[in-house]
Amino acid sequence: MEGERVLLVDDEREFAETLAERLKSRGLRVDVAFDGQSALERASHKTYDAVVLDLAMPGLDGLETLRRLRANNDEVQVIVLTGQATVDKALEVIKAGALDLLQKPAPLQELITKIEEASSRRALLVEKHMEEKLKDIMGKKGW
Amino acid sequence: MSDPGELLRGHLGFWGAVCRSISHEMNNVTAILIELAGLMQDRLAAAGGQAVDGQKTAATLGRMGTQLERARRLMGLLNRFGHSVDDFDTSIEVSEAVEQALALCRRFADLKKCELESEVAAAGRYIISGSPFVLLHILFRALRAGLEQAPAGTQLLLRATAAEQGCRFEVTGATPTGDEVRLLEQLVVASGGRLLDQPGSFWLPARLRFPGA
Structure with missing residues (x-):
């Protein structure tokens, strides 16, 4: 079985590239984006099991990127990984549709567990959407 | 800002903005160093007791050095800022x-x-x-x-x-x-x-x- 597909978004290039390398060595398939706009572009062309997203970024910040990712596709599962992990911030990002917020730096295993959770949740959502679509088609056909 | 309360809030707001900004960047440096150290541990574990790639190790140590230099600069900046209230005249x-x-x-x-x-x-x-x-x-x-x-x-x-x-x-x-x-x-x-x-x-x-x- 192939590893989870992850999009890692962080303007700290050194951090993003090193974390990506470590996740890849554990079998995950990781792409990296260094700003919100690039993340949106990547996510519009490719399906990811999880997006790991920083908040404080130049240009389009993490919160706005999160909102747009979720508006474009509600199956996208976003894990916010930030140095600003306060209760208020957690509430704000979860309200905007994030799966969870982790304090940066997060233990690698904790992040991987969260990515696996995101992947499972996404798979369930995809299945649910497919069932709804099928029911809709069957309803229209009168089956 | 003519009333003392507003002046005080202004000064504290400035103090807080600077401390938040520098500590945020310090946290980023820490996160990078943790990941780089983890990367070296990963490589050692993968080598299973054999010699690790010397060039890769040197490059990773160089990257750690860059971040330590960045941390030193940030700490210097914060320290100098802290000293800005040592003397009011x-x-x-x-x-x-x-x-x-x-x-x-x-x-x-x-x-x-x-x-x-x-x-x-x-x-x-x-x-x-x-x-x-x-x-x-x-x-x-x-x-x-x-x-x-x-x-x-x-x-x-x-x-x-x-x-x-x-x-x-x-x-x-x-x-x-x-x-x-x-x-x-x-x-x-x-x-x-x-x-x-x-x-x-x-x-x-x-x-x-x-x-x-």
């Missing part, structure tokens, strides 16, 4: 204050994809007296006011020129707007200075008053 070298204000504001500029430059005209060792904290606060607010509506790619210049037994400061490159302008204006006037006609320009006396004192 001391001699301040304008060129140093300008450079320090730029360094404190750098991350805010990066987040807006803007650049900061400085120019201390014909005043290499120009000295004014007062509180270094207050002067930093004024210069920081002037830069933030310029940054507030500046589009990405803007280059802001903070220029200092000796003038009329004081110093003229101006921020060029973007028109200062928003709440930061109001705070800046009140702070300048309360320090004994005055605003000049050109937006983003103000004059401060050779002896700064401590606003609210």
Whole structure:
């Protein structure tokens, strides 16, 4: 079985590239984006099991990127990984549709567990959407 | 900012903004060092007791060194900022204050994809007296006011020129707007200075008053 597909978004290039390398060595398939706009572009062309997203970024910040990712596709599962992990911030990002917020730096295993959770949740959502679509088609056909 | 309560909130707001910004960047450095150390541990584990790739290890150590140098610079910046409240009436070298204000504001500029430059005209060792904290606060607010509506790619210049037994400061490159302008204006006037006609320009006396004192 192939590893989870992850999009890692962080303007700290050194951090993003090193974390990506470590996740890849554990079998995950990781792409990296260094700003919100690039993340949106990547996510519009490719399906990811999880997006790991920083908040404080130049240009389009993490919160706005999160909102747009979720508006474009509600199956996208976003894990916010930030140095600003306060209760208020957690509430704000979860309200905007994030799966969870982790304090940066997060233990690698904790992040991987969260990515696996995101992947499972996404798979369930995809299945649910497919069932709804099928029911809709069957309803229209009168089956 | 004419009432002491508002002045105090202004000063504390400045203090908090600087501490948040520097500690946030320090946290990023820590996160990078943790991941780089983890990467080396991963490689050692993968080698299973055999020799690891020397070139890769040297490159990773070099990357760690870069981050440690960044951490040292940030700690120096925070330490200097902490010392800005040691003395409320001391001699301040304008060129140093300008450079320090730029360094404190750098991350805010990066987040807006803007650049900061400085120019201390014909005043290499120009000295004014007062509180270094207050002067930093004024210069920081002037830069933030310029940054507030500046589009990405803007280059802001903070220029200092000796003038009329004081110093003229101006921020060029973007028109200062928003709440930061109001705070800046009140702070300048309360320090004994005055605003000049050109937006983003103000004059401060050779002896700064401590606003609210």
